[in-house]
Amino acid sequence: MAPPPPPSAALPDELVEEILLRLPTDDPACLLRSSLVSKAWSGAVSGPGFRRLLHELHGTPPVLGLLHDQDSDRAPSFFPTTASSFSLAVPDGRSWLARDCCHGRALFFPKCEDAKELLVWEPITGAQHLMPVPAALERGYLAVAVLCTADGCDHRDCLGSPFRVLFVFPGGYGTSACVYWSETGAWGEPASTHDDLMVYIQHSGILDGSSQLYFVFYDHEESGWILEYDFSRHSLSLFSAPDNHFGLYNLVLADDGGLGVIQHVHPHLKLWTRDASDGTDARWVLSRVISPCNLLPTSARLDEGYRVLVVGFAEGANVIFVSTLAGLFAIELQSEQVKKVCDQCSFHNMVPVVTFYTPMARGNLQNLLASKPGEDPGGEDGVEEEKTVN
Known part of the structure; x- marks a missing residue:
């Protein structure tokens, strides 16, 4: 034996x-x-x-999925972009619209016009923080952003740390910005510029380093401009987009981490970077030209009557998302690899969730394994994490 x-x-x-x-x-x-x-x-x-x-x-962290800012009950609030069925306990899409996601937090605006609070949500922990609506929201808003504000943070594990929300709005004679600080629970005094910016396309801004945040705007003549907010100086400044009388623009990060711009010039996408190496004012340099027709599958290739629309940029993953007649596609800028995300094609702005996923401790797990992408988490086989409102 x-x-x-x-x-x-x-x-x-x-x-x-x-x-x-x-x-x-x-x-x-x-x-x-x-x-x-x-x-x-x-x-x-x-x-x-x-x-x-x-x-x-x-x-490089992965793109776990996409939030959208469209008031639609037909589309799920979260589109997974991962290899398996996976979802997050996103705030109720009937009450909230996603506006930005950065440093492990997402910012939501209320659908109700009379609401008095905004929502900051941590996708990994599920924690929620309600914050007061700024008084300037009554004038409308141009752009918003949520960012970590912990001193010396490298944003690799800043969950639960202090954060700030930047709010850009039309002023009396120009454009203004104010910042909400979670440590104090209050909005600061506004900074202003005399430049009058009327149209804003891309909701999410781009953070260059740790103190400059950028947004794309257009003037009355539809010329493109870049608005810079400097956190260290609490100041606003404006400079023109490359070839700013022609095309639409999306902000991206260049390979060196500096500011970049994608210009839509049908049927191509031009990638521009800022160069200040000569010691004078920074100038735009054409880095390369991307041809979506050569990258996308046959079913999504563009014709003369349809132009590619870049609807989001995943900061930290270097991925753009483009809307086509055949659905939504992700293009990795460095390798130009393409992956289909979903069949939806009607979105104008997507908010990527870029972070490493780590489960919560046992007994506090979310049920993140959805039987179908976009279904609400929870159910008989899982325990949804208890959400907290600070």
Whole structure:
């Protein structure tokens, strides 16, 4: 009779962590299932240092999905862009519209015009923070952004840290901006410029470094302009977009981390970067030309009657999202690899959720495995995380 097999020894914690770190980051459901194996595995992935290790090993975080800012009951509030069925407990789309997402937080505006609060939501933890609507919202708004404000933060694990919200609105004789600070729970005094900007297309701004935030605007003559807000100086300034009398514009980050612009010139997309290497005022330099017709599948190729529309940029992942007659597609700018996101084609602005997913500790898990993309999480097989309002 053969002897019984020796008892299996538990894997060392360091080895478990190394295995879990190497699971595909674009398949967050895989990490979620692994966290359910045991308390030890759950503790390994929900610890405060695991997200930092993911950044160190993988570098670029994945795009978990897209929020949209369209008042539509026909489209789900969240479109997953991952390899498996995956969803997040997004705030109720009947009450809230997404406006921006950065540094692990998303900003929502209320659908009700009489509402007195805005909502900041953490996709990973589900935590919610209600904040007062600025008085200037009565005049309308031009742009908004939500950002981490923790001193010295590298934004690799800034969940739960202080944040700020920038609000750009039309002033009496120009354009103004004010900032909300979560530490004080109040809006600061506005900064203003005499430039009168009338049209804004892209809701989400682009952060260049840690103190400059940029938005695209258009004047009465439909010329393109870039509005810069400097957090360190609490000031607004304006400069022209490249070839600013022709085309639509979307802001992106250049390969070196500086400011870039995508110009829509049918049938191409021109990628411009800012160059200040000669010591004078920065100038626009044409970096390259992207031809969507050569990248997209045959079903989505453009004809003379339809122009490609860039509807979002995933800061941190270097991915643009383009709307075509055949649906929504993601294009990675560096490799120019293309992936279809969904069949919807009527969106004008998408808000990407770019972050490494890590499950919460056992007993506090969201049910993030949706049977169909965009379905509400929760149900018999999972326990939805309790949301908190600070």
